Amino acid sequence: MGIGVGADVVSSDGLTYTVGQTVAVREASMRVARGEVVAITGPSGSGKSTLLFLLAGVLSPDQGSVHLNGVDLGAVSDRARAGLRLRQCGFVMQFGDLIPELTLAENVELPLRLTGVSARKARATADGLLARLGLDGERNRTPSRVSGGQAQRAAIARALVHQPSVVFADEPTGALDSRSAAQSLSALLDLARAGGSALILVTHAAEVAATADRVLTMRDGVLQA
Amino acid sequence: MSYLPFVRLGLRLCRGGGAAGLVRLVLQAAAVSFGAFVLLATLAAPGVAERQDGRLGDREPVVATSAGTAGCLKLRTVEDNIGSRPLRRVAVWNTTAQSPRPPGVLAWPAAGEIVVSPALAELIGDDARAAARFPQRVVGVVDPAGLVAPDELLAYVGVPAAEADRAGGAQCVERIGTQIRHRGVSWTGAVEEVLRPAVLVPVGMAVFVLIPLGIFLAASARLSAATRERRLAALRLLGADARQTQVVNAVETGAVAAVGAAIGTAGWLSVRGGTEQLSLGHLHWFAEDLALSPFTVALTAVGLPLYAVAVATGAFARLRGNPLHAFRNAASRRPALLRIAPITCGVALLAGAAALPATRAFWALLAFAAGLVLTTVGLPLVTPLLVQTMWQRLNRRPGLPPALRIAGRRALASDGAAARLVATVGVTLFAAGIGLGAAEHVRLAESLATPSAPAQLKLTLDGAVNPTVLDALRATPGIHGASQYEYASGRLGAEQRADVMIASCADVRGLFDGAEACSPERVYRLHINSPDFAGEPQLPAGTTLRLTPAAETNCPAARTVVTPAEKLELTPKLYADRPYQLLITSPANCTAAQTTTVLLRNEPPVLERARQILATQAPASNVQGFLGTTQGLGGATVTVIIGALMAITLLLCLAALVVVAVDRLIERRRLIAALRIVGVPRRTEAAADMAEVALPLAISAALAMAATAGAVHVAIEITGVTTRRFGEILLIQVGLTATAVVLLTAVVYVGTLVRTSSEDLRRE
Numbered sequence: 001m002g003i004g005v006g007a008d009v010v011s012s013d014g015l016t017y018t019v020g021q022t023v024a025v026r027e028a029s030m031r032v033a034r035g036e037v038v039a040i041t042g043p044s045g046s047g048k049s050t051l052l053f054l055l056a057g058v059l060s061p062d063q064g065s066v067h068l069n070g071v072d073l074g075a076v077s078d079r080a081r082a083g084l085r086l087r088q089c090g091f092v093m094q095f096g097d098l099i100p101e102l103t104l105a106e107n108v109e110l111p112l113r114l115t116g117v118s119a120r121k122a123r124a125t126a127d128g129l130l131a132r133l134g135l136d137g138e139r140n141r142t143p144s145r146v147s148g149g150q151a152q153r154a155a156i157a158r159a160l161v162h163q164p165s166v167v168f169a170d171e172p173t174g175a176l177d178s179r180s181a182a183q184s185l186s187a188l189l190d191l192a193r194a195g196g197s198a199l200i201l202v203t204h205a206a207e208v209a210a211t212a213d214r215v216l217t218m219r220d221g222v223l224q225a
Numbered sequence: 226m227s228y229l230p231f232v233r234l235g236l237r238l239c240r241g242g243g244a245a246g247l248v249r250l251v252l253q254a255a256a257v258s259f260g261a262f263v264l265l266a267t268l269a270a271p272g273v274a275e276r277q278d279g280r281l282g283d284r285e286p287v288v289a290t291s292a293g294t295a296g297c298l299k300l301r302t303v304e305d306n307i308g309s310r311p312l313r314r315v316a317v318w319n320t321t322a323q324s325p326r327p328p329g330v331l332a333w334p335a336a337g338e339i340v341v342s343p344a345l346a347e348l349i350g351d352d353a354r355a356a357a358r359f360p361q362r363v364v365g366v367v368d369p370a371g372l373v374a375p376d377e378l379l380a381y382v383g384v385p386a387a388e389a390d391r392a393g394g395a396q397c398v399e400r401i402g403t404q405i406r407h408r409g410v411s412w413t414g415a416v417e418e419v420l421r422p423a424v425l426v427p428v429g430m431a432v433f434v435l436i437p438l439g440i441f442l443a444a445s446a447r448l449s450a451a452t453r454e455r456r457l458a459a460l461r462l463l464g465a466d467a468r469q470t471q472v473v474n475a476v477e478t479g480a481v482a483a484v485g486a487a488i489g490t491a492g493w494l495s496v497r498g499g500t501e502q503l504s505l506g507h508l509h510w511f512a513e514d515l516a517l518s519p520f521t522v523a524l525t526a527v528g529l530p531l532y533a534v535a536v537a538t539g540a541f542a543r544l545r546g547n548p549l550h551a552f553r554n555a556a557s558r559r560p561a562l563l564r565i566a567p568i569t570c571g572v573a574l575l576a577g578a579a580a581l582p583a584t585r586a587f588w589a590l591l592a593f594a595a596g597l598v599l600t601t602v603g604l605p606l607v608t609p610l611l612v613q614t615m616w617q618r619l620n621r622r623p624g625l626p627p628a629l630r631i632a633g634r635r636a637l638a639s640d641g642a643a644a645r646l647v648a649t650v651g652v653t654l655f656a657a658g659i660g661l662g663a664a665e666h667v668r669l670a671e672s673l674a675t676p677s678a679p680a681q682l683k684l685t686l687d688g689a690v691n692p693t694v695l696d697a698l699r700a701t702p703g704i705h706g707a708s709q710y711e712y713a714s715g716r717l718g719a720e721q722r723a724d725v726m727i728a729s730c731a732d733v734r735g736l737f738d739g740a741e742a743c744s745p746e747r748v749y750r751l752h753i754n755s756p757d758f759a760g761e762p763q764l765p766a767g768t769t770l771r772l773t774p775a776a777e778t779n780c781p782a783a784r785t786v787v788t789p790a791e792k793l794e795l796t797p798k799l800y801a802d803r804p805y806q807l808l809i810t811s812p813a814n815c816t817a818a819q820t821t822t823v824l825l826r827n828e829p830p831v832l833e834r835a836r837q838i839l840a841t842q843a844p845a846s847n848v849q850g851f852l853g854t855t856q857g858l859g860g861a862t863v864t865v866i867i868g869a870l871m872a873i874t875l876l877l878c879l880a881a882l883v884v885v886a887v888d889r890l891i892e893r894r895r896l897i898a899a900l901r902i903v904g905v906p907r908r909t910e911a912a913a914d915m916a917e918v919a920l921p922l923a924i925s926a927a928l929a930m931a932a933t934a935g936a937v938h939v940a941i942e943i944t945g946v947t948t949r950r951f952g953e954i955l956l957i958q959v960g961l962t963a964t965a966v967v968l969l970t971a972v973v974y975v976g977t978l979v980r981t982s983s984e985d986l987r988r989e
Contacts, residue, residue: 053549091463100456101240158463
């Protein structure tokens with residue numbers, strides 16, 4: 001089945017990915033429109049995270065294709081895929097995965113700095129975002145010096161600071177207490193919607209999935225609408 | 226896209242963040258700094274030998290091949306010592322203003338004068354023994370250009386020509402300065418070709434310094450590897466491609482290493498001058514001897530950071546593919562089978578060296594040297610492969626205790642810190658085994674060549690000495706005899722020859738027991754009672770002997786002797802140099818005796834007195850015999866060098882141990898978080914830690930000992946010098962392994978003291 005790629009930020013067609021003898025993702029096809037929030041849910045080991053990384057071009061499928069803003073990720077080099085991620089994608093992982101040596105502000109401005117934005121402009125943008133997320137007092141602290149919730153909000157700021165067209169979030173609230181989880185999720189949704197970024201989030205939590213425009217379920221590697 | 230932002234990020238990461246980052250930064254820089262220092266010191270060593278050889282050659286006299294003119298410059302060098310310090314005494318006579326001079330000597334001393342090295346001048350002022358040895362007037366001091374080392378004891382002694390010529394044997398000096406030939410630390414001709422500094426130094430450097438240094442620097446370049454890998458993987462997710470990620474990694478590693486290398490280089494250059502005060506056994510050097518070319522210094526300062534970058538790039542190679550491996554603690558790639566190649570080649574070369582026939586000792590030694598280097602390289606490479614294989618096999622066992630299961634899984638998933646640690650220990654064990662084997666080999670070879678510490682000594686002087694010298698020697702307590710005699714060869718018919726001694730009865734009694742019946746102006750048939758000459762033919766009475774011409778015997782004319790019936794049974798007081806068959810007690814018939822012999826007790830005061838008499842009253846005489854004198858690369862010096870190299874290896878091993886131990890402490894919280902969360906007892910945790918290191922250590926130690934056994938066996942095959950102390954070498958290796966186990970246990974114990982709060986666990 002062919003899928004149109006014109007207006008979609010991300011689209012996949014027949015994605016299949018095998019790990020050893022196990023088919024982690026089987027013929028997954030989906031599309032995500034600009035500004036849309038899509039949640040992928042499913043039990044552990046169902047292939048949710050693998051699908052997320054296939055869509056982001058981190059993993060290369062054994063079969064099928066992924067288009068990001070119309071670019072076939074399978075047809076371009078690893079370097080070009082990385083460039084697309086840097087400019088057009090944001091990532092939020094379960095444990096934030098901020099760079100421990102950098103302060104929260106440096107972490108947040110990193111995508112801008114790596115794409116050649118001047119230090120002053122990058123710092124101003126990052127500071128604004130951190131202030132919006134209530135982290136202006138922590139901007140010069142390293143991740144190990146702040147709480148898990150604060151670190152996760154900084155990771156959200158980093159994912160959105162360069163106004164990507166899509167944010168990939170893998171269990172973004174999975175490691176947080178309920179209060180921090182709610183704050184982080186709210187921040188993620190607000191910033192994504194404000195910037196017009198699509199959001200694909202993988203989650204176990206029903207309350208997180210409930211915030212999405214659309215929920216997809218994965219079971220044994222098969223994507224179900 | 227420009228790499229500049231990634232370079233900037235790499236530089237920013239150098240500054241680190243938090244205590245762990247700072248510790249890593251300081252440790253990494255310190256390690257490279259130490260490495261640069263050790264490397265520069267090691268690279269400077271061959272230069273010292275080369276420059277010292279050069280100066281030794283520059284002052285070496287070259288004698289004329291022709292008879293030369295009358296009154297030409299003559300020199301005689303006598304190797305002596307004062308206490309345990311070697312002393313070179315050069316008697317010089319027939320000097321003129323035009324005579325060639327060695328570097329550093331502004332003018333030759335006249336008779337009764339001496340020119341001395343600064344160290345000897347100082348010693349003459351401080352030490353009564355030295356002052357008694359050199360009563361002459363000091364008229365000059367030798368410049369550094371004429372000295373091998375600053376502490377060298379060297380004296381150019383002006384002697385009267387008449388007295389010196391009486392000693393005989395000295396030839397005209399045509400010029401001064403030649404290229405010296407290395408004797409080598411060897412005992413056979415073929416071995417000599419290989420065991421020379423040009424081969425020994427690189428092999429020694431590779432086995433004892435460069436390879437351990439490489440492992441040490443690799444360990445320090447991979448500090449906090451797991452944390453750094455996760456960070457680089459996060460960068461990959463963020464959108465950095467593999468090359469950009471490696472730029473960040475390379476800049477971060479390279480910048481810290483460059484700072485370390487600069488500090489180490491600056492440190493070496495600043496302390497180099499001070500090393501003139503140090504010495505290794507008899508080895509001493511001028512600070513200038515340690516000078517390295519700017520190219521070598523620059524190569525070290527640049528090469529070490531590049532090496533660190535190469536190691537770090539290789540360490541995070543898997544990020545080129547799927548960066549998620551780092552987040553999911555995926556198992557490390559199995560080490561490539563290619564790692565087995567160097568040790569296989571090394572063992573094959575060693576086996577080949579042992580199999581080569583004795584006639585091809587040159588090739589056998591070359592193969593041995595190459596085999597040693599390849600085996601040393603191969604040991605740390607093959608260890609991780611064997612460790613992984615062993616853990617994989619163990620992990621398949623269903624009933625494996627939890628501690629072993631944890632250790633095995635962790636080892637298979639880890640970045641190989643434990644394998645690197647034990648690889649360092651393995652190389653150190655092998656280097657120690659080879660070093661001990663070499664030292665034992667040198668000791669044995671030397672003891673085969675020279676019986677150590679005999680109770681009595683025999684000194685032999687070429688030529689005659691003034692009778693007052695003999696009187697002074699004979700009057701010294703502890704000197705059993707001082708004799709001079711003439712050797713002549715007697716011809717019996719066309720082919721046969723007999724050994725004839727021409728000496729006074731007093732001189733004969735100085736050499737032999739049983740000469741009480743000896744009378745002057747007589748001829749005796751001799752029988753020398755010595756196991757050395759058992760079965761030698763005796764001259765029958767009535768045999769006519771024709772003594773060889775005057776030119777050979779120093780006797781006035783050829784003469785004929787008929788052997789008498791009278792016979793003396795003589796027993797050498799120490800040993801006889803020939804199986805003399807005839808004695809003529811009429812030395813007056815000969816103008817000059819050719820040999821002077823002194824028999825003395827091997828006691829320091831007796832030796833000192835004998836040296837003093839000879840130095841002051843017969844300075845031009847060439848003294849031969851065991852004086853305990855050592856110069857150049859003797860066995861003791863070689864042993865000192867081996868000891869120094871082994872100390873460097875041990876130091877590098879300990880430094881690597883510290884680096885890896887600190888690394889483990891930094892990384893430990895991450896390693897144990899999952900265990901603490903599920904409530905694994907601390908005892909199991911510690912047992913897992915120990916097991917993770919103990920298995921690789923056992924494999925590495927066993928490999929090192931097997932390699933040592935093989936190498937020592939091959940060395941015995943090649944040189945024929947057998948050691949019975951091989952068991953002791955293995956015992957020392959076992960002791961070193963036990964020490965490593967103790968140190969590792971301490972590291973594990975300290976690790977268990979790391980406190981983890983609930984917040985730490987939550988974060989990890």
